[in-house]
Amino acid sequence: MPVRPRLTPAIAQTRRAVRQVLAELAPKKVLLAVSGGADSLALSAAVVFEAKKLKIEIAAAVIDHALQPNSKAIANQAAERLRAIGVQEVVVERVVVRQTGEGLEAAARTARYKALEKIRLKQKAEWIVLGHNLDDQAETVLLGLARGSGLRSIAGMSAIDAERRLLRPLLDLPRQTLRQACADAGISFWDDPHNEDSKFARVRVRKLAGELEKNLGPGLAEALSRTAASAAEADEVITDLATKCVKKALVKTGARQVSYQVATLSKAKAAVRRKALHIICQSAGAKNISRTQILALDELLTNWHGQKKSSLSGITVERVANQLVVKSTKPLTPGAC
CATH class of the missing domain: 3.40.50.620 (HUPs)
Incomplete structure (x- = not known):
C-alpha cells in the first residue's frame, strides 16, 4: 500500500x-x-x-x-x-x-x-x-x-x-x-x-x-436517511417533553416502587404521554416494550374503568386511585431515560 x-x-x-x-x-x-x-x-x-x-x-x-x-x-x-x-x-x-x-x-x-x-x-x-x-x-x-x-x-x-x-x-x-x-x-x-x-x-x-x-x-438510501434524520429530530423533542412530564408527575419513590400523578400524565398530548409511559417502564427495568403494551397502560390514564394491573418483563403497572404505581423486582431509577 x-x-x-x-x-x-x-x-x-x-x-x-x-x-x-x-x-x-x-x-x-x-x-x-x-x-x-x-x-x-x-x-x-x-x-x-x-x-x-x-x-x-x-x-x-x-x-x-x-x-x-x-x-x-x-x-x-x-x-x-x-x-x-x-x-x-x-x-x-x-x-x-x-x-x-x-x-x-x-x-x-x-x-x-x-x-x-x-x-x-x-x-x-x-x-x-x-x-x-x-x-x-x-x-x-x-x-x-x-x-x-x-x-x-x-x-x-x-x-x-x-x-x-x-x-x-x-x-x-x-x-x-x-x-x-x-x-x-x-x-x-x-x-x-x-x-x-x-x-x-x-x-x-x-x-x-x-x-x-x-x-x-x-436515491432510496438518501431518502431513507433523510427520513431517519427527521424522525430523530422529532423523537428528540418528544423525549425532552416526556422526560419533563415524568419528573413533574413523580409523587413518591421507594426501593422497588414509584408512583406518578395520573392527572399530570393524562393532560399531556398523546405522543408525549405515551413516550412518558415508555420512559417510566424503561426506568423500572422493562425491556422490549411494545406499542400494544404502552397503549394498554395509556388506557389506565385516559379510559380508566377498573382494569387489572399490567405486567411487563419484571415490572407491574397499575392504577391506584389517582396514581400510577410501578413496581419492580429490582431497585428503580425513577424518571431516568
Whole structure:
C-alpha cells in the first residue's frame, strides 16, 4: 500500500466526513472498531490521516465473534492491515456469542459492543469510532419500519451517540464510496460471507432495498436517511417533553416502587404521554416494550374503568386511585431515560 495514496474523490469524501466529526469533538484518543471489511478499513485510513493533523491518539479493536471456522485468521489479518495503514495500537479480542430470543445477529452485536466498551475504557479512549455508512442507515430504517416500533426505531443510528460513546462519521457516504476509497488507497479488505446469507434479517432487508431501488429509481438510501434524520429530530423533542412530564408527575419513590400523578400524565398530548409511559417502564427495568403494551397502560390514564394491573418483563403497572404505581423486582431509577 502506498504511504501517500493519491487523493481521489472517494478518499477525499471519506477524510472530509471524518474530519468534520473529529474536529468538532476534539478528542484526545479514539478507538476504531474494525471488522476487516471495506467500511471499517476506509474509516481507519481516514482517521489515521486526519488524526495526525488534529493530534489525536488512535487505538483499534478487532472483535472475533468466533462464528466462522477461520475467524481467528480473519481477525489477525485485519490487525495486520491496520498496522500497515498506520495504527500501531491494535487489540484483537475473541468474544463468546450467547444466543438469546432476539437471534444470532442481536447476540453478536451485544457481545461486540460490550467488548468494545471494555477495550475503550482500558485504552482510555473517549470515543469508539464505527464504520456504518449510508446504506447501513437505510437498512436500519427499513428494519424499524418493518418492526413498527415508533419514531426511535426509524430514527436510525446517530452520528454522535454521547450516551454510548459512539461515533459514526460515515453515515452520509454510500458503501460503494468506501469500497472505492480502499481500492484507490491499495487497501485489501475482507468480504464477510454472512453479508450474503439470507438467514439474517439485515441481509434480507439489504436485498429488498436493492430491489426497491431498481423499481423506484435511484436515491432510496438518501431518502431513507433523510427520513431517519427527521424522525430523530422529532423523537428528540418528544423525549425532552416526556422526560419533563415524568419528573413533574413523580409523587413518591421507594426501593422497588414509584408512583406518578395520573392527572399530570393524562393532560399531556398523546405522543408525549405515551413516550412518558415508555420512559417510566424503561426506568423500572422493562425491556422490549411494545406499542400494544404502552397503549394498554395509556388506557389506565385516559379510559380508566377498573382494569387489572399490567405486567411487563419484571415490572407491574397499575392504577391506584389517582396514581400510577410501578413496581419492580429490582431497585428503580425513577424518571431516568
